[in-house]
Amino acid sequence: MEVAEITSGDYGKPTWCINCAAYTQVDKAEVEKDKAMAVNGLAPGYIGRACSMAGIKLLHVSTDFVFDGESESPYTEDQHPNPIGVYGRSKRQGEEAVMASGAHSLICRTSWLYGPHGNSFPRTMIKAWEAGKQLRVVSDQIGTPTYTRDLARVLVDMIVKDPEPGFYHAAGPDIVSWHEFAVDAIRIHAQQVIGSDESIKVTPITTADWPTPAKRPKYSALSFEKTAALGIQPMRHLPAALADFVKRQAATGR
Numbered sequence: 001m002e003v004a005e006i007t008s009g010d011y012g013k014p015t016w017c018i019n020c021a022a023y024t025q026v027d028k029a030e031v032e033k034d035k036a037m038a039v040n041g042l043a044p045g046y047i048g049r050a051c052s053m054a055g056i057k058l059l060h061v062s063t064d065f066v067f068d069g070e071s072e073s074p075y076t077e078d079q080h081p082n083p084i085g086v087y088g089r090s091k092r093q094g095e096e097a098v099m100a101s102g103a104h105s106l107i108c109r110t111s112w113l114y115g116p117h118g119n120s121f122p123r124t125m126i127k128a129w130e131a132g133k134q135l136r137v138v139s140d141q142i143g144t145p146t147y148t149r150d151l152a153r154v155l156v157d158m159i160v161k162d163p164e165p166g167f168y169h170a171a172g173p174d175i176v177s178w179h180e181f182a183v184d185a186i187r188i189h190a191q192q193v194i195g196s197d198e199s200i201k202v203t204p205i206t207t208a209d210w211p212t213p214a215k216r217p218k219y220s221a222l223s224f225e226k227t228a229a230l231g232i233q234p235m236r237h238l239p240a241a242l243a244d245f246v247k248r249q250a251a252t253g254r
């Protein structure tokens with residue numbers, strides 16, 4: 001969307017602008033640096049300036065990948081970002097651009113998104129399991145899976161609360177590895193959709209066993225405490241959120 005459209009009146013005069021747009025291909029960003037920086041690093045600043053001039057408040061979505069993964073407890077908003085890849089650096093640049101734009105802004109960092117629309121990690125795992133593939137999944141990267149329907153609710157709650165500008169974390173309450181996330185998703189799918197209680201075989205592997213172009217934080221769980229202190233309810237626990245995800249996937253035949 002052209003930034004000017006936000007303020008031109010084409011959509012009426014919004015009170016808030018929510019910027020979810022991003023270049024999100026973490027590995028490809030390592031070779032498409034300029035594109036990632038333009039979309040994630042520069043564009044949020046243009047949006048912020050347009051919002052500032054029009055008196056529109058801005059909710060900007062950012063990521064756990066702004067952190068280096070060296071923490072051993074959930075990242076709070078006041079911890080120092082230190083991204084380790086192009087995607088994370090581009091998103092961090094976008095955060096700084098929003099903060100410098102003069103807009104009244106909430107920067108909401110989230111993590112490990114999955115939802116009923118589009119591709120997602122649990123969907124890929126379930127499809128691979130259904131196809132009878134041997135699954136090997138990384139067990140030494142830890143994070144907080146976040147269900148998009150719950151994130152949407154929290155973002156609306158944030159707008160309703162309209163707290164002071166700054167950084168807020170919005171992620172699910174459970175801290176798991178990709179391996180645990182895969183097993184949970186497949187188990188719930190097997191129980192709910194095919195009525196099977198069979199044990200789920202997914203082989204845990206290390207990051208070194210699964211090399212990728214982009215380095216990823218080994219621990220990127222986000223703390224929800226500051227956001228909860230606004231009076232916003234935490235998101236559902238992983239089993240309940242995955243149960244809803246599986247139900248909606250099954251209903252759409254995806």
Ligand SMILES: NC(=O)c1ccc[n+]([C@@H]2O[C@H](COP(=O)([O-])OP(=O)(O)OC[C@H]3O[C@@H](n4cnc5c(N)ncnc54)[C@H](OP(=O)(O)O)[C@@H]3O)[C@@H](O)[C@H]2O)c1
Pocket residue numbers: 001019020021022023024039061062063064091109110111112113114118
């Ligand atoms: N996925 C995750 O696990 C995760 C984790 C933490 C944070 N986040 C953040 O959450 C937000 C949403 O991520 P997502 O995973 O839902 O991403 P997504 O599915 O890739 O969606 C990104 C959206 O951005 C739009 N977009 C990309 N480049 C654009 C451009 N140049 N101009 C206008 N629109 C553009 C895309 O439009 P088209 O569909 O038309 O291409 C798409 O609708 C992002 O800010 C991301 O950094 C994601």
